[in-house]
Amino acid sequence: MTPQNDNILCPDPTIGVPANLDPETGLPVESQHESLIGEALSPKQADRAPTLTTLGETPFEMNGPKEDVAHHKIVATQIVAVPVASHVPEPILQNSIILLQPRIAETKTLLECAKKRGLFVTVVNTTHYDGTNIQFCPTAEALLEVGVHQVYEPPVGQKFSVVECANHLKTIEHQQNLRFLGVIPMREIAVDYSDILAALLGLQVHNDLGLASNRRDKALMKSTVAAAGLRVAKYARLTHPRGEDVPDAIEQLELDFPVVVKTPRGMSTQDVYVCNTMEEAIQRSSQIVKSIGPDGTKANFSLLEEFLAGQEFAVNVIASPTTYKGVQVTDIWEYAKRYEEGTMVNTWQTLVDCHSPKYAALVRYAEGICRAVGIKHGVGHVELMCTYNEEKQRYVDPVMVEVAARLAGGRKSIMTEKVVPGWYPFEAMLDAYCGFPVRVPPSFTPIKVARHVYIPNNTKKSGILKSYTGNNFERLPTYDSHVMMKHIGAKIEKSISIPSFPSFVWLIGDLEQVTKDSNAARDEFIVEVEVVEEE
Numbered sequence: 001m002t003p004q005n006d007n008i009l010c011p012d013p014t015i016g017v018p019a020n021l022d023p024e025t026g027l028p029v030e031s032q033h034e035s036l037i038g039e040a041l042s043p044k045q046a047d048r049a050p051t052l053t054t055l056g057e058t059p060f061e062m063n064g065p066k067e068d069v070a071h072h073k074i075v076a077t078q079i080v081a082v083p084v085a086s087h088v089p090e091p092i093l094q095n096s097i098i099l100l101q102p103r104i105a106e107t108k109t110l111l112e113c114a115k116k117r118g119l120f121v122t123v124v125n126t127t128h129y130d131g132t133n134i135q136f137c138p139t140a141e142a143l144l145e146v147g148v149h150q151v152y153e154p155p156v157g158q159k160f161s162v163v164e165c166a167n168h169l170k171t172i173e174h175q176q177n178l179r180f181l182g183v184i185p186m187r188e189i190a191v192d193y194s195d196i197l198a199a200l201l202g203l204q205v206h207n208d209l210g211l212a213s214n215r216r217d218k219a220l221m222k223s224t225v226a227a228a229g230l231r232v233a234k235y236a237r238l239t240h241p242r243g244e245d246v247p248d249a250i251e252q253l254e255l256d257f258p259v260v261v262k263t264p265r266g267m268s269t270q271d272v273y274v275c276n277t278m279e280e281a282i283q284r285s286s287q288i289v290k291s292i293g294p295d296g297t298k299a300n301f302s303l304l305e306e307f308l309a310g311q312e313f314a315v316n317v318i319a320s321p322t323t324y325k326g327v328q329v330t331d332i333w334e335y336a337k338r339y340e341e342g343t344m345v346n347t348w349q350t351l352v353d354c355h356s357p358k359y360a361a362l363v364r365y366a367e368g369i370c371r372a373v374g375i376k377h378g379v380g381h382v383e384l385m386c387t388y389n390e391e392k393q394r395y396v397d398p399v400m401v402e403v404a405a406r407l408a409g410g411r412k413s414i415m416t417e418k419v420v421p422g423w424y425p426f427e428a429m430l431d432a433y434c435g436f437p438v439r440v441p442p443s444f445t446p447i448k449v450a451r452h453v454y455i456p457n458n459t460k461k462s463g464i465l466k467s468y469t470g471n472n473f474e475r476l477p478t479y480d481s482h483v484m485m486k487h488i489g490a491k492i493e494k495s496i497s498i499p500s501f502p503s504f505v506w507l508i509g510d511l512e513q514v515t516k517d518s519n520a521a522r523d524e525f526i527v528e529v530e531v532v533e534e535e
Helices: 029-036 043-048 104-116 140-145 162-175 188-192 194-200 218-227 246-253 278-290 357-372 412-419 425-434 511-523
Strands: 037-041 052-055 070-074 094-100 120-124 150-152 178-185 235-238 259-262 272-275 302-306 311-319 327-340 343-352 378-389 394-404 449-455 463-469 479-484 503-509 526-530
Touching: 094 104, 094 194, 094 425, 104 120, 104 140, 104 412, 104 425, 120 162, 120 178, 140 150, 150 162, 162 178, 162 194, 178 194, 178 425, 188 194, 218 235, 218 357, 218 394, 235 246, 246 278, 246 302, 259 278, 272 278, 272 343, 278 302, 311 357, 311 394, 311 412, 311 425, 327 357, 327 412, 343 412, 343 511, 357 378, 357 394, 378 425, 412 425, 412 449, 412 503, 449 511, 503 511
Parallel strands: 094 120, 094 178, 120 150
Antiparallel strands: 037 070, 052 070, 235 302, 259 272, 259 302, 311 327, 311 378, 327 343, 343 449, 378 394, 449 503, 463 526, 479 503
16 A cells, blocks of 8 residues: 555645745734834844844854844734734722721721722711711711712611621622722621621621620620630629519629619610619619610610629720730720719720739730630720729729720720820721731820810700800810710700710820819800700
8 A cells, every 4th residue: 555645644734825924824924023023122132132033134044144134022922813802901909998887086087097008988887867966977978078988878768787788888899890908897886797797798807707796795795705714793684574583683693782784785885774772673674675775776685793893994905917916905094983873974084004014904804805705807995894902003803894896985096196106096907907917106105194074964954955155175275176965956864874975075184284174174064954844
């Protein structure tokens, strides 16, 4: 047999192709060269170019290179006659943060921090505010006016759903080419769903989801802290609608009067009662079990606790894996309270030096509590009671009142920033919630005294606010800022819980002058109240 001809099995691809066409692409060689090569290079540039093409006589000819040799950059490696699809670059995403139910004062400061980092700011409000208290419950319009980029609120007539909110945010994230980096709760009620929302958005920077309820429900909170080996107050859940389980609980816990009865999911000192008799404890427990709590949810039980004597403090922390301790105390505020109207009522709160040996036990205890309830990213706020040991000259035996994975209220962070050199709490908070490295100063010792003063309704009457005098707080030598919570014509109550105070004042200076101004601000603020008979 005649052997097979390889040319028959593998015909020459150039057979039948015009001389000026490339056999692979079918395009004229001249146009292919124009597509493949770039600008001409000098011989020195050609020596440094990693990819180049040489046109004309090659320099490797026996006679050497000739003058018509040209070197060019290679700008393409392949050319096709009919492209399937043009190259579409990936969209450049805009980094963004989400603020949950912020107040105006903190929002303005956070907007400045976000601007430095080029962050888009989205706010989520869980309800439609009516505008009666813009500073503390800002409407969407008020937030947009101060610089927020967009605001999400649930549809009118619909309750807030964290799942629906996440769906909406994921949609706008895609439509607007956003990349959400962190979810920041700005008040107590936002702690309920901030970490859940972050997880639904696919973020990795959030606190332990398995302990989300333990950071909000005060009964679960106590059991978690106790399981970590930290001391907590004696407590019991009370569920009977008429309070008939109160006597047995007091007997089993071996409590003496007074005792504390409060709602399990409260905020701002609302629905917290110090009870001196069995009858009063039964009444308050029944009242809480039958009522809607301050957060708008049904209280299925009340919480009975032992009354903790001593001094109350608030300890604020920053949490981030990028800090050397993971959880670090940044500031401590000493509370001054008086027993009035069946509860402990605020007069003022003063910043103290968290590095002082007097407060060493408080620092260790607060950091341990935050670790126990799973606060790993962002900020935390611990309220506790302790006693002062004269012999040791320091506070001892701290016991938790509550812990919250949120920013402290009452402009505490704003005031701390003003008196602690090198500490920028809002920048640190933003970085912690976004997973960025957090910068902390070498010391948190304040250089001046900062104080938050509660201005009361001195008439101790409830009704309609007719007038007030003494609100020119700028006259005080240590004045920093103030806010009016009640306006003429509005309803006013006895000053018991934090929202019931008509005004707040913030002072900065030396301790002696701050104390004088604190008393002057409270004593010289006079209101006139028209008592309205309840039907």
